[in-house]
Amino acid sequence: MNKINHQGVNSLVYGMLLQVKLHKMKRTQIIILLSPNEVRMIQMIDPQGTYSTYCDLTLIQxxxxxxxxxLKIINTKGEYIKFYFDSPFCLITFKEGLEYLIxxxxxxQKQLDSYNQIWSNTLKLITKSDIDMDxxxxxxxxxxxIGELQIQITERKLIQIFEKGQKNNQLDEGSLYKLLMDITLRHELTELYQKYSSKKEGMFEDPLQAMLMTDKDLEQFxxxxxxxxxxKSKKKQYNFYDFQNVIFSDENTIFQQRVIDQSQPLTKYLINSSHNTYLETNQLTGESSCFAYQDAFKMGFKCVELDCWDGEDGEPKVTHGHTLVNDIKFKDVILTVRDFAFCKDNNPAILSLEMHCGLKQQKRIAEILKSxxxxxxxxxxxxxxxxxSTLQELQRKVLIKHKGDDNFLLEKLQINSSTLFFSQSQDDMLIQFDDEDQDIQVNVKQFNQTLDEHHxxxxxxxLEITSLYAVTLKLNNIPELVWIVSxxxxxxxxxxxKKSQGKFQEYADNYFIRVYPLGLRFDSSNYDPFPSWIAGAQLVALNIQTKDLFMLQNYGMFLNSSYVLKxxxxxxxxxxxxxxxxxxxxWEEEKRRQEEIVDPYIKVRVAGNKEDVNKSEKWRTEVVQDNGYHPIFNYSCIIQLRYAQQDVIYFQAYSYSILGDSLLAQYCLSPLNLRTGYRTIPLLNSQFKPLHNSYILVHIKIEY
Structure with missing residues (x-):
């Protein structure tokens, strides 16, 4: 933001009265103001002063x-606050002021994190914890x-810790800092720290033996x-906590970004693809919204689907037909595409149109797309x-996928007659093989009648602005047009x-193939994408509203880039x-987090090529009882991969229970993006959102 909206900032600094709906609460009047003790927090108080809560500005997503x-703001936990305004001017003023404060x-926060992550978080929480503000x-x-920091320590142990630092049954800022440093010390790193520390300054007691690391020591490490x-080190000297912060910083994660070759035709890449993108939940009663498209683009999806239907007001709409799913305007979806399609990267976006509109509103769709x-x-x-065209040539371009038409394509190719193109009458196609079985043959006469009606x-x-034409898949013929998709x-x-693997892979090397979920998946569940990817299908569409194991694997496959070179x-x-x-x-659920301590263990699995997958069932650590805050595992295994380019590795943290284990956190990436050495795995929750200060510490060595 180049220009500060002083009116908006002042209104939040000194306080303003608004109608507000907090997450899972009823709408009410709230006074909104910047916390006087902590400038990274917004305080919300009801006019009677009987209710008060805080909003952490650094967690607004x-x-x-x-x-x-x-106006709706959403934090990293998925919790929201809705604000209601009397005029657009008030909304814009508030929004610009809030954006500046964020x-x-x-x-x-970034400055404090470079000093000490735990302490920077604590400073905010003291504001919430210190009721008498002394x-x-x-x-x-x-x-x-301690609970807000998600440090799980039994009450008996916590009393012992408190007694060590208290004066007059209270902890001042200095005592609190020392206690937190003791609690958060990662003793599994001390030996490594001592190994590379060359300077003695007498700053630490045993077991660190008063060591300091120089900038050259850290670079040597x-x-x-x-x-x-x-x-390149950023400081001249590093004490143990500085070294610990370096290890657990975002710059030292397990993931290594790799530059991809953009010189190949688009058909040479696997593309991050979604199905029924407009849906937020299931296909029968779920909500559809433009925010679902925003989320898809922010997650790196590049092929999104639009089910187009005639709108009653002459404006085409996007919805799931013949269900209770609500409608959104086609125009609003395209505005979302314009604003968000390239927020993650500049790789081309593909709009897959499933067309149910009549001719008049199809023309309107063309007008909207062009304008x-x-x-x-x-x-x-x-x-x-x-x-x-190559990936480089199509940067920041939007491609339209739509049903092809025989006469149109033959005209463009200047061919009098051809049997290579058959337009589709539904979201499926005629499949032809050299040795066709009876159960997959199509009644040609019936197909042609449907085709005539569709024409x-x-x-x-x-059709003039379409760049991916949906045609029939005929593996025993070489098409004369590259701008096609089946x-x-x-x-x-x-x-x-299975019936034509060699021909399928050869075909998929030059022409697009899209795989989509079975229509009976009313709950928007997913299927295993790897057989299709391994065979070469570029557009393997998944229901992104369902964050299941297959979606986690998709996350890992496209973590490096929305386009993956085959x-x-x-x-x-x-x-x-x-x-x-x-x-x-x-625990992800806050109530359960307050009531139960986890018994964690870690599983490591491989997904992808079957030869590699079958070896991974045995990899898991022992259970650590009653310690989710800092469990030590020291578990080793060897992951042998023959087809690493076809695989992903995923890590899952579970809590053991005799009644059934519960997933706590997860992460997934391609083996080709692994970094060696002492690295951290930044864990995600069930919705693939980052978990604050939640990591697995690993050591990795790779042999090729």
Whole structure:
């Protein structure tokens, strides 16, 4: 933000009265103001002073404007606050002031994190814990603070810790700092720290033996242990807690970003693809919204689906037909595409149109696409082009996928007659093999009748801006057009691959194939995407509203990039993995977090090529009883992969129970993105949102 909205900032600093709906609470009047003790917190008090709560500005993940009078902010836990305004001017003023304060809060947080992460979090929580505002904490306030930090310590042990630092049954800021440093010390790193520390300053007691690390020591550590010759230290000296912060910083995670080759045709890549993107939940009664498209783009999905239907007001709509799903305007979806399609990266976006509109509203769809997307819209100039355009050539372009038309394509190719193109009458196709079985043959006469009816509804304006034409899949012929795509449902793809695997892979090397979920998945569940990916299908569409195991694997596959280049050679890897410890493994539900302490263990699994997957069932640590805050595992295993380019590795933290284990956290990535050395795995919750200060500490060595 280049210009500060002083009116908006002042209104929040000094307080303003608004209608507010807090997460899972009724709408009420609240006074909103910047906390006088902590500038990274917004305090909310009811006018009677009987209720008070805080909003952490550094945890705000998204600000959504609903109409001209509503604003919704969402934090990293998925909790929201809705604000209601009397005028658009009041909303804009408030929003700009809030955005500035959030920017400042994050700037301050970043500075404090470089000093000490635990302490920077504590400073905010003291504001919430210190009821009498004297900057001291009694035991109950200290216990509350420890709980908010998600440090799980039994009450008996916590009393012993409190007694060590209390004066007059209270902890001042200095005593609290010392206690927290003792609690958060990662003793599994002390030996490593001593090994590379060359300077004695007398700052620490045993077991650290008063050591200090110099900048050269740290650079030597990164060169030898982490395999990084280019690491540059940011300070001249590092005490143990500084070293600990370096290890647990975002710069030292297990994931290593790799540059992808953008010079290949688009058909050479696997593309992060979604199905029924407009849905927030199931396909029968679920909500549809433009926010679902926003979320998809923010997660890195590049192929999104739009089910287009005639709107009663002449404006086409997007919805799931013949169900209780609500409607959203097609125009609003395209505005969302324009604003968010390239928020993650500049790789091209594909809009897969499932068309149920009549000719008139199809023309309206073409008008909307051209007027809103403008130069973003990719239009085919050379229909006789022998290879699809490259990823580099299509940066920040939007491609339209729509049903093809025989006459239109033959005209563009200047061919009098051809049997290579058959338009689809539904979201499936005619599949032809050299040795066709009776159970997959199509009644050609019936198909042609349907085709004739469909031709009458073809909109030329829409065909002119289409760049991926849906046609039949005929593996025994080589198409004369590269701008085509064939769709196969998940229940048929295995038969297609099994009956003609070689031809399928050869076909998929030059032409697009899209795989989509079976229509009977009313609950929006998912299927295993790996058989289709391994066979070469570029667009394997999943229901992103369902965050299941298959969606986690999809997350890992496209973590590096929304486009993954299909590898032409097998990559063998031996991964020597040691799971050392973990931090803050807690229940996702807040109520359960307050009532139960977890008994954690870690599982490691491989998904992808069957030969690699079958070896991974045995990898899991022992259970650590009653310690989710800092369990030590020291578990080692060897992950042997023959086809690493086709695999992902995923980590899951569980809490053991005789009644059934519960998932606490998870993470997934490609083996090709692993970094060696002492690394942290930044854990995600069930909705793939980052868990604050929650990690697994591992050591990794790789042999090729």
């Amino acid at each position: 998204d600000i959504q404007q609903k109409e001209q009078s509503k 920017m400042e809060a994050n700037r301050i 900057n001291k904490l009694n035991f109950k306030e200290f216990q509350y603070l 990164y060169k030898i242990e982490q395999g990084q010759n280019d690491y 809103i997307l403008g130069d973003m819209l990719f239009v085919v100039k050379n229909y006789k082009q022998e290879r699809f 009458k509804k073809i909109c030329r304006e829409l 769709s196969v449902s998940e229940d048929k793809i295995s038969d297609v691959i 590898s032409q050679q097998d990559i063998r890897m031996n991964i020597y993995l040691k799971i050392i410890s973990a931090t803050n493994l807690v």
